[in-house]
Each structure stands twice: as C-alpha cells, then as structure tokens.
Amino acid sequence: MKATFKxxxxxxxxxxxxxxxxxxxxxxxNTVLLDVLNxxxxxxxxxxxxxxxCAHAICGSCGMTINGKNRLACQTLIKDLDTSKPIKIxxxxxxxxxxxxxxxxxxxxxxxxxxxxxxxxxxxxxxxxFLQTPEEQKLIDEAYSCIWCGCCTSSCPSFWADDDxxxxxxxxxxxxxxxxxxxxxxxxxxxxxxxxxxxxxCHVIFNCVEACPKEINITEYISRLKLKVVTSKL
Amino acid sequence: xxxxxxxxxxxxxxxxxxxxAAVEVAPVADVAVISKVFPTxxxxxxxxxxxxxxxxxxxxxxxxxxxxxxxxxxxxxxxLADQNIVEYFAxxxxxxxxxxxxxxxxxxxxxxxxxxxxxxxxxxxxxxAHAADRTGHALLHTLFEQSIRLGVKYYPEFFVMDLILDEExxxxxxxxxxxxxxxxxxxxxxxxxxxxxxxxxxxxxxxITSNAHEYTGDGFGMIYRKGLPLQDMEFPQFHPTGLYPLxxxxxxxxxxxxxxxxxxxxxxxxxRYAPDFKDLAPRDVVSRxxxxxxxxxxxxxPKKDHVLLKIDHIGKDAIMEKLPEIWKFAKTYTGVDCTxxxxxxxxxMHYMMGGIPTHHETGxxxxxxxxxxxxxxxxxxxxxxxxxxxESLHGANRLGANSMTDTIVFGxxxxxxxxxxxxxxxxxxxxxxxxxxxxxxxxxxLSRNSGEKVSKLxxxxxxxxxxxxxxFRTEEKLIKALDKIKELQERYKNVYVEDKSTTFNMELxxxxxxxxxxxxxxxxVASALFRKESRGAHSxxxxxxxxxxHFLKHTLAFKQEGKEPLIKQRNVVITRFxxxxxxx
Ligand SMILES: Cc1cc2nc3c(=O)[nH]c(=O)nc-3n(C[C@H](O)[C@H](O)[C@H](O)COP(=O)(O)OP(=O)(O)OC[C@H]3O[C@@H](n4cnc5c(N)ncnc54)[C@H](O)[C@@H]3O)c2cc1C
Ligand code: FES
Numbered sequence: 001m002k003a004t005f006k007x008x009x010x011x012x013x014x015x016x017x018x019x020x021x022x023x024x025x026x027x028x029x030n031t032v033l034l035d036v037l038n039x040x041x042x043x044x045x046x047x048x049x050x051x052x053x054c055a056h057a058i059c060g061s062c063g064m065t066i067n068g069k070n071r072l073a074c075q076t077l078i079k080d081l082d083t084s085k086p087i088k089i090x091x092x093x094x095x096x097x098x099x100x101x102x103x104x105x106x107x108x109x110x111x112x113x114x115x116x117x118x119x120x121x122x123x124x125x126x127x128x129x130f131l132q133t134p135e136e137q138k139l140i141d142e143a144y145s146c147i148w149c150g151c152c153t154s155s156c157p158s159f160w161a162d163d164d165x166x167x168x169x170x171x172x173x174x175x176x177x178x179x180x181x182x183x184x185x186x187x188x189x190x191x192x193x194x195x196x197x198x199x200x201x202c203h204v205i206f207n208c209v210e211a212c213p214k215e216i217n218i219t220e221y222i223s224r225l226k227l228k229v230v231t232s233k234l
Numbered sequence: 235x236x237x238x239x240x241x242x243x244x245x246x247x248x249x250x251x252x253x254x255a256a257v258e259v260a261p262v263a264d265v266a267v268i269s270k271v272f273p274t275x276x277x278x279x280x281x282x283x284x285x286x287x288x289x290x291x292x293x294x295x296x297x298x299x300x301x302x303x304x305x306x307x308x309x310x311x312x313x314l315a316d317q318n319i320v321e322y323f324a325x326x327x328x329x330x331x332x333x334x335x336x337x338x339x340x341x342x343x344x345x346x347x348x349x350x351x352x353x354x355x356x357x358x359x360x361x362x363a364h365a366a367d368r369t370g371h372a373l374l375h376t377l378f379e380q381s382i383r384l385g386v387k388y389y390p391e392f393f394v395m396d397l398i399l400d401e402e403x404x405x406x407x408x409x410x411x412x413x414x415x416x417x418x419x420x421x422x423x424x425x426x427x428x429x430x431x432x433x434x435x436x437x438x439x440x441x442i443t444s445n446a447h448e449y450t451g452d453g454f455g456m457i458y459r460k461g462l463p464l465q466d467m468e469f470p471q472f473h474p475t476g477l478y479p480l481x482x483x484x485x486x487x488x489x490x491x492x493x494x495x496x497x498x499x500x501x502x503x504x505x506r507y508a509p510d511f512k513d514l515a516p517r518d519v520v521s522r523x524x525x526x527x528x529x530x531x532x533x534x535x536p537k538k539d540h541v542l543l544k545i546d547h548i549g550k551d552a553i554m555e556k557l558p559e560i561w562k563f564a565k566t567y568t569g570v571d572c573t574x575x576x577x578x579x580x581x582x583m584h585y586m587m588g589g590i591p592t593h594h595e596t597g598x599x600x601x602x603x604x605x606x607x608x609x610x611x612x613x614x615x616x617x618x619x620x621x622x623x624x625e626s627l628h629g630a631n632r633l634g635a636n637s638m639t640d641t642i643v644f645g646x647x648x649x650x651x652x653x654x655x656x657x658x659x660x661x662x663x664x665x666x667x668x669x670x671x672x673x674x675x676x677x678x679x680l681s682r683n684s685g686e687k688v689s690k691l692x693x694x695x696x697x698x699x700x701x702x703x704x705x706f707r708t709e710e711k712l713i714k715a716l717d718k719i720k721e722l723q724e725r726y727k728n729v730y731v732e733d734k735s736t737t738f739n740m741e742l743x744x745x746x747x748x749x750x751x752x753x754x755x756x757x758x759v760a761s762a763l764f765r766k767e768s769r770g771a772h773s774x775x776x777x778x779x780x781x782x783x784h785f786l787k788h789t790l791a792f793k794q795e796g797k798e799p800l801i802k803q804r805n806v807v808i809t810r811f812x813x814x815x816x817x818x
Contacts, residue, residue, distance in 0.1 A: 030568075030569075046689075049733070053448045054277065054446045057566075058279055059277075059280065098738050105272075117379050128332060133346075
C-alpha cells in the first residue's frame with residue numbers, strides 16, 4: 001500500500017525558514033517508521049536528517065512528533081497510523097531545531113544534570129553488594145528505565161510555559177535516586193526538587209505519561225515526590 | 235577552521251568500556267571522551283540479558299568458582315582465547331560487578347537482597363547478574379552518571395576520523411586523534427598523552443544484525459587503514475535468536491529462564507545437537523543447529539526460513555517480571571504475545587569476537603608480531619577496550635554475558651594502565667599539517683556531484699556478507715565476497731553525497747563510516763579464507779574439522795595498498811586447559 005509522509009524540513013545552511021516536504025512510498029502495515037525514514041534517506045532524498053541508532057526503542061535517539069504525538073520512530077508501525085491522509089512528522093517541540101528532525105537537547109540535559117543524577121552513598125562500601133530487597137528495587141525499577149529521549153519534557157505544557165522548569169524526565173531521575181534505598185543524599189535532592197522550578201510546577205496534566213515510549217507512569221512518581229517533600233522536614 | 239584541544243587522556247567511545255576507563259582516570263587526570271552519539275545512546279545500552287561473574291548468589295546448579303568460569307570461557311572459545319587473559323577476567327569479574335552495584339546499578343534482586351543471577355548459554359553455573367532484560371541500559375547509565383559526578387569532559391556527536399601516529403624508538407606512538415564536530419563539520423584536533431579506542435563492534439556490514447545503525451566498526455577501520463593489524467576478524471558471532479524477520483535481539487536470557495527452540499514438527503531440536511546443554515549450548519552451536527534445521531526443511535513459516543522460541547510455559551507473571559522488554563519487542567514488531575505463543579526467530583549477526591589486538595601486560599595496541607608469533611612492536615600509549623578490542627578473551631566464540639563483564643573489567647584495566655604512565659610522558663608538537671588530509675577527504679566527498687551513492691554501496695556490501703560470509707562458509711563463497719569488496723572499494727573512490735550542508739550532515743558521516751566498513755570487511759573475509767579449519771563461530775564446510783596443528787593461532791590481518799591483505803599468526807596463550815574436543 002502507499003502512504004504519504006509530510007516531513008518538517010529545515011537546513012540552516014540554505015533555508016530561510018522551515019517547510020514541509022511530502023514523500024509517497026510503498027509500505028506494509030508492519031513497516032517500522034524509522035525504516036521508512038531510512039528508506040527515504042537512502043533511496044529518495046539523501047538530505048533528510050534525523051537521529052537514530054539502536055532501532056529498537058532503547059537508545060532514545062529517534063524521538064519525534066508523529067501526527068502530533070511524541071513517539072519513537074523505531075517503535076511506531078505504519079498500522080498504528082492513519083494512512084488515509086499524509087502522516088506528519090516533526091521535530092520534538094520546545095527544543096531548538098538544528099536541522100530537519102534533529103533538535104538541540106542541551107536544555108534537557110542541563111535539567112538532568114541539575115538533579116545530581118548519580119548515586120551517592122557516604123557509608124564505606126561493604127565487601128559485597130549493598131542489600132536491597134526485590135520490593136525496594138521495585139520502587140525504582142520502572143523509573144530507572146528512562147532512556148533520555150526527551151519525549152516527555154517536550155510534551156509538557158508547564159515546560160512550554162517556562163523552560164526553567166526541571167520537567168518530567170529530570171524529576172523522574174530525582175525520584176529514581178531519592179527512592180533508591182542505597183542513596184544517602186536524600187535531603188539535598190529533596191531541596192532541589194522543592195525549588196521554585198521543581199515539583200510544584202507539575203500540574204498533573206499527564207502529557208508526559210502519554211508521551212513516554214517506555215510507558216513509565218511519570219506523573220505518579222512526581223506525585224510521590226511531592227508527598228515525600230511535604231512529609232520531610234526540610 | 236581547525237580547532238585544537240589538549241587532554242591528558244582521550245577516550246574514543248562512550249559505551250561501557252570507554253566510560254569505565256574514564257571513571258578510573260578522572261580522579262587523577264584530565265580525561266575527555268569523544269562519541270559520535272550522545273553517551274547514553276551508545277550501543278551498550280541495548281544489551282539485555284546480563285553480565286557474567288562468580289558471585290555465588292544462586293546455587294541452583296552448584297557452587298561456582300573463578301576456575302569454572304575460566305574453563306567455560308576457554309571451552310566456549312574453542313580454545314582460541316588467551317588463557318592468561320581469561321584467568322584475569324574470571325578473577326576480576328566479581329569485583330567489577332560489585333563496584334557497579336556500589337555505584338548504583340539497579341540490579342534485579344534475590345529475596346534476601348543480593349544481586350539476582352540467571353542462566354546463560356555455555357555457562358555451567360547460574361552466574362549472570364542482570365537488571366531485568368535491560369542490563370546494558372542499567373550499567374551504562376550508572377557509569378555515565380558517575381562520570382558526570384567526576385566531571386569527565388564529553389564531546390558528544392563528534393566523529394573521530396583518524397589516529398595521529400608517530401614513531402619512537404622502533405615502536406609507533408599515538409599523539410592524539412582527528413575528529414570533526416557533526417553539528418558544524420569543523421575539524422577538531424585532540425592532542426593527548428594516551429588514547430583509548432572503545433568504539434564498539436561493527437555488525438552493520440551484514441544485512442541482518444542485532445546491532446545499532448551506528449555499529450560501523452570505525453575503530454577497526456582507523457587501525458586497519460593505518461596498516462596496523464586486526465586480530466581474529468574471521469569470528470563474527472551470529473546470535474541464534476534474532477526476532478524474525480528484523481534481526482532485533484531476543485536475549486539468551488529467554489532460554490536462561492526456561493525457554494526453548496522448536497522446529498516445524500514441534501521438536502525440541504537442540505536435544506539432538508547438544509544432549510547435555512540443549513538450548514543453553516553456546517551460540518555457535520545453536521546457530522548452526524538452527525541453520526541445519528532450516529536447510530533440512532524443518533523451518534517454520536511460508537518460506538520455512540526460521541524457527542520458534544517458546545517461553546509461554548514459564549507463565550505470564552515470570553515473563554513480565556524477568557523479560558518485560560522482550561515481551562514488548564515481540565508484541566510491537568511481530569504482534570506475537572509471547573505469554574501465549576512462541577516467538578519467531580532466526581540467527582542474526584551480533585558481535586565481533588575479533589578486533590584490535592592488545593598486549594597482554596601493557597594493554598597497548600599490537601603493531602606487529604615476529605616470525606616466532608610473539609608481539610614484536612606496539613603502538614605506545616594507544617589502548618583498546620570493549621568490543622573494539624581483541625584481548626583475546628572470547629577466542630573463536632564468545633559466551634553470552636561475558637562481553638559486558640569484559641567491557642568493565644578491561645575498561646578499568648586500561649584506565650589503570652593510562653594513569654600509571656601519564657607522568658612519564660612529554661608532549662611533542664604535532665606536525666604542521668595535522669588535519670589537512672582529513673579536511674581534504676571531507677572536501678572531496680562534499681564537492682563530488684555525481685558518482686556512487688553511499689547507501690547503494692553499503693547495501694551491496696551487506697548483501698554480499700550475509701550471502702557469503704555468515705554461519706557456514708566455503709572457499710568459493712569467500713573468494714566471491716573478497717572480490718566484491720575489492721570492487722566496492724574501487725567504486726568507493728567515486729562516492730558522493732546529496733547533502734552538501736555543513737550542519738549535521740549524516741550522509742557525510744555515513745560515507746566516512748562506509749570507508750571503515752569496506753576496510754574491516756576485507757580483513758574479515760581475508761582472515762576467514764586463511765583459516766582452513768572449523769573452529770567456534772568459523773564453520774568451513776570445506777574444512778569441517780578443527781586443526782590445532784596449523785590453526786591454534788590468532789590471525790592478524792594487515793592492509794596492503796593494491797594487494798591482498800597480509801596475514802600473520804600470533805601465538806595463543808595456553809596455561810591451564812589444553813585443547814580438548816568440544817562437546818555440549
Ligand atoms: C542487542 C544486544 C544485546 C546484547 N546483550 C548482551 C548481554 O546481555 N550481555 C553481554 O555481555 N553482552 C551483550 N551484548 C554485547 C555488548 O553489549 C557489547 O559488546 C558491549 O556493550 C560493547 O560495549 P563497548 O563499550 O565496547 O561499545 P559501545 O557501547 O558500542 O560504544 C561504542 C562507542 O564508540 C563510539 N564511537 C564509535 N565510532 C566512533 C567514531 N568514529 N567517533 C566517535 N565515537 C565513536 C560510539 O559513539 C559509542 O559511544 C549485546 C549486544 C547487543 C547488540
Ligand atoms: S533508534 Fe534507538 S530509540 Fe529509536
């Protein structure tokens with residue numbers, strides 16, 4: 001069957017402003033969208049530019065807006081899309097566009113680094129692993145599986161309104177360490193998320209949950225963080 | 235415009251091996267990591283099943299020892315691994331894993347809170363530490379996080395084109411690397427006292443692979459193009475269970491958790507090929523078995539070209555807890571719900587056992603061997619680690635879950651070596667014209683308006699490798715592949731790109747990657763032609779037996795301009811386990 005892809009294009013070297021270009025190709029219901037983009041790049045238009053690496057939804061490179069929704073191209077199949085009209089593919093919103101579907105994610109990374117995204121344990125390490133029960137591990141099991149694709153933060157109206165807001169991904173990262181029974185930096189971490197740009201900017205809109213390709217219930221974790229902040233004596 | 239940088243240590247590659255080395259160096263010296271993708275996007279993040287180490291947390295199959303881990307690895311390697319290296323590895327592995335846990339890796343746990351371990355192919359004990367089926371992600375994020383804490387400097391989305399080499403007292407010496415910023419296409423020269431190549435593998439020379447698009451063997455290319463040797467390249471590993479038809483990996487952990495393979499008659503066929511280990515035989519054995527089933531007409535599907543992996547019998551809860559990503563891959567890409575039906579699978583190109591040879595003691599890259607098969611020349615202060623390196627730990631066939639442990643054990647060791655030598659080194663000026671050659675190369679590709687398309691040449695290479703240099707090989711097919719590669723190398727001289735932009739030019743990057751691919755593919759095929767025996771992952775239909783008399787040696791392939799590659803042999807180190815017949 002045939003499908004048309006209407007793709008956002010912008011090359012600062014030659015374009016004064018962005019435009020959309022349409023490509024019509026043969027596809028199957030099971031064709032992966034990333035393979036469509038590769039097909040276009042390799043066989044029709046070598047200038048089309050996007051990021052990709054793993055091709056199976058784990059490296060976080062290929063986040064983009066597909067028919068208005070933030071998703072991974074490598075996890076989107078043609079059968080999930082309405083092919084009766086052109087499928088619109090755009091760069092992730094709220095990050096500056098570098099070229100075509102490639103965005104500058106520095107703002108996103110800055111936020112991740114702000115929450116001290118590393119385990120700190122001041123106790124002398126035991127001669128073996130720190131013990132952590134499966135129940136304790138379960139607290140962070142979903143949260144650690146974030147792939148830093150940026151789909152959530154880009155979908156968040158609070159982040160659109162003010163990009164100083166830490167955003168869902170960074171808060172999830174903070175959660176991952178605050179609720180890790182091995183981490184000892186809890187108080188400092190809670191202060192960071194309790195900051196003006198922290199958890200209180202989350203208005204529980206759930207866009208992030210909808211956007212997350214790993215189906216992480218981010219809003220739920222942010223709510224747990226809020227509760228932890230209010231019940232801790234900071 | 236050319237930019238200059240100095241760091242004491244330059245690491246090319248931000249996967250597990252590179253970041254592990256960086257974390258070792260960072261407390262004492264200025265270290266920078268260059269990566270063509272953002273660090274957490276490195277291919278290590280895709281590793282699923284786990285990392286092998288003797289922790290003795292799960293005694294289901296008996297008490298484990300480093301000696302047993304060593305033996306399993308040596309036997310798995312079909313006796314081609316260097317046993318001094320394997321011994322070091324097996325002894326250091328538990329420390330390396332525990333260290334990762336202390337740094338925050340969210341391992342799956344036993345009820346009493348210790349790290350959970352599972353079974354994997356070729357391992358006689360339950361020794362695979364894991365974080366569900368996303369262990370690579372868990373380990374890589376941990377190392378990246380700790381490197382941020384230590385202030386490691388990153389150059390993300392910089393593409394390294396070449397090493398800067400010089401000569402010193404009869405050896406080569408490395409002085410830095412030439413890279414360009416993908417975002418601007420401007421050249422950056424990095425000068426340093428030591429360099430580590432941790433550029434990963436190169437499965438993308440094959441049509442069907444579990445490897446990321448970025449897995450183009452640039453480190454292999456950088457070495458080989460300089461006339462330096464690549465070792466044991468004839469041993470790419472075909473993983474038995476790639477998701478049919480895409481080749482996405484379905485971890486061996488599925489069989490480790492009780493899954494098994496069946497053919498069109500519903501037979502559990504591995505019982506015939508490996509009566510003891512069955513579905514948990516090493517990968518070379520299982521991949522050959524699957525191909526044999528298919529060739530003998532017992533494949534499934536309309537084309538009878540794949541087999542099935544059954545796991546539903548372990549129950550939905552166990553699948554969702556231990557193999558959540560696998561469930562999702564199968565569901566997303568094939569519509570199969572593996573809690574109810576078997577997963578369609580076929581072998582997929584997965585891992586490079588061979589790579590950049592390193593010196594057993596100093597860890598430096600080997601530049602040559604003498605007629606006695608011993609190392610005669612190295613590249614001083616140039617190190618390699620991870621999948622890019624051939625230490626040689628995996629010999630002719632890697633055991634699953636040994637690679638991630640390899641990256642952290644040897645990443646740490648390379649870090650330590652680099653730290654030891656830094657104080658003794660004086661920086662020398664780089665040649666005046668440094669970077670000119672690379673600048674010209676980029677200019678030439680960008681300025682050509684017609685000629686050979688990158689994707690066309692790459693597809694022809696991938697097709698040729700898949701058809702002629704996969705699980706079963708013959709001289710005829712290998713010669714065909716080598717001739718084709720030579721033809722493609724000729725045509726590459728006229729390669730062009732449609733994208734002329736200097737901003738994020740991915741087509742240019744693909745052109746440079748292709749040059750590397752065409753180089754190490756040549757080394758791979760030439761080595762496979764040379765090895766007239768069958769050992770581990772290298773199965774020659776025309777030489778079906780192992781021949782220890784002539785080939786219990788490592789293969790070194792050197793590029794020779796305009797000629798066939800030069801092949802030399804390097805001695806294998808045998809300490810504890812003399813070669814035996816390999817049965818599973
Ligand atoms: C799907 C899959 C599952 C796996 N599962 C397991 C498992 O369960 N257990 C196990 O032990 N092993 C597993 N492996 C193998 C293992 O994951 C890899 O061998 C290992 O992670 C490689 O790590 P590395 O550090 O060598 O390289 P990588 O993580 O691949 O990193 C390579 C780095 O080099 C950089 N680079 C490359 N070329 C350039 C260049 N020209 N310029 C700049 N930077 C460059 C890249 O950007 C990247 O940062 C799996 C592999 C795959 C593909
Ligand atoms: S390519 Fe890795 S997430 Fe899509």
